[in-house]
Amino acid sequence: MDQILKKPTRAKKSARNKSAPKAGIRQKKERLILKAAEKVFSEFGFRGATTQMIADRAGIPKANLHYYFPTKLVLYRKIIEEIFSIWLDAAQSFDENSDPVEALSRYIDKKMEISRSHPFGSKIWANEVMHGAPIIQDYLETTLRQWTDSRMVIIQRWIDDGLIDPIDPRHLLYMIWASTQHYADFVHQIKTLNGGKKLSDTQWDNAREDVKTIILNGIGATKRADK
Amino acid sequence: MDQILKKPTRAKKSARNKSAPKAGIRQKKERLILKAAEKVFSEFGFRGATTQMIADRAGIPKANLHYYFPTKLVLYRKIIEEIFSIWLDAAQSFDENSDPVEALSRYIDKKMEISRSHPFGSKIWANEVMHGAPIIQDYLETTLRQWTDSRMVIIQRWIDDGLIDPIDPRHLLYMIWASTQHYADFVHQIKTLNGGKKLSDTQWDNAREDVKTIILNGIGATKRADK
DNA sequence: ATCATTGTTGACCAACTGGTCAAGATTTTT
DNA sequence: AAAAATCTTGACCAGTTGGTCAACAATGAT
Secondary structure, eight states: OOGGGOOOOOOSSOSSSSSOTTHHHHHHHHHHHHHHHHHHHHHHHHHHOOHHHHHHHHTSOHHHHHHHSSSHHHHHHHHHHHHHHHHHHHHTTSOTTSOHHHHHHHHHHHHHHHHHHOHHHHHHHHHHHHTTOTTTHHHIIIIIHHHHHHHHHHHHHHHHTTSSOOOOHHHHHHHHHHHHHHHHHTHHHHHHHTTTOOOOHHHHHHHHHHHHHHHHHHTTHHHHHOO | OOGGGOOOOOOSSOSSSSSOTTHHHHHHHHHHHHHHHHHHHHHHHHHHOOHHHHHHHHTSOHHHHHHHSSSHHHHHHHHHHHHHHHHHHHHTTSOTTSOHHHHHHHHHHHHHHHHHHOHHHHHHHHHHHHTTOTTTHHHIIIIIHHHHHHHHHHHHHHHHTTSSOOOOHHHHHHHHHHHHHHHHHTHHHHHHHTTTOOOOHHHHHHHHHHHHHHHHHHTTHHHHHOO
16 A cells, blocks of 8 residues: 555665664654654645744754655655555445445445544645645546546446435535545534534544434435345 | 624715715725635635735735735735625524424525635635634634534434434534535535536536435434425 | 825835755765 | 765755835825
């Protein structure tokens, strides 16, 4: 799931020494920077974030950051790629061979889990799309488009087989995305409306169950499956 | 709906002359700037937007913009206030005396309409919240909080009266917000997945109906109302 | 006509920011 | 040990940006 993103970065020898005394430096430092950058970008957006902020959060001088990532844009792209790969990972759970209740339940569970564990990534993605996707347009047009089309076919088949009510598959997908990602993108609003406290484990469970219940009932997937 | 935002701005005489020969200048120019600013802020975010961009789009020199709005922040705040007032306007349709199907249908209709007619505002709001609501925190804690609480009571009453299934009112509201605002905030993604063409009138109708259907069915509001 | 108020704008500036660079430190290879 | 490669960092620079200002124009009141 990650290989696409990794650079070869000197994979010649070092097969006998104690693991990787120096080769690991680059990897560790890049990880450190990426993590800091993800947070800062999600908080301030691409232009709002400064390389100085990112360097500070990573605890290194700015020049060092630029040694590993030549430009702010390159750093940003790397992060987008990671987010997208996580997203695609969850998308796998929406496979062909399941019935609607099973497939959609699993998919919604995964998406909610990602909203909880990777809220920064979700925000960055949302930010990108809201600003016209200047960086990720190609992802939208290729990978995301293909995935969406293929899933719409599956949903349409469920409809044709009478497993769910006839709704536009597109809007069902949008609703799932919107409802699940809302818990990442609007976490601040949710927290404020929750008396300033972030959602507890139980509240997260409730949220996940309610989203699933409403959507599955909403498309009539349960009334057939139940009996 | 607007009075809060307007400045007194010389309301002495001019009650006999031909309307407002000069008094109108300020108002017209402010409108012009606000409209330009809304677009630019929604496209580039607060920091991404420059006062130069806004001035250019309004067709005036930057210094003139700063004559009417001393700082970028003041301009931004003004826009946020307007957005919020539009939002509150729609919120009215969610009144006490209706049954769930009627109240929620009307509310979702209004929200979808706003997503279509005021996508810029929705994006700016989303952007604010995603970045921790640095400007609008007070709105979240006061007005929005109160409104949300009062509507949750109504929804809870519906549940107690057996009019809808027992779900957490909070999550129902979040789902409505998420699903409807998605069509504004993610319009670019939706457009791309729609073959690069923005949604037609029919597609908007379908979206609106599907969102309503799924949510109303999802909470079991229709199965009681139908018979 | 004259004055006061309001509106207009080019030129300017201080602060910030992405990115560079050269000198030096550290580690790996030979 | 010493050469080669990699990593580190303070100082620096050029471009951008929010905001100011002084001179000027237009309009309204007297």
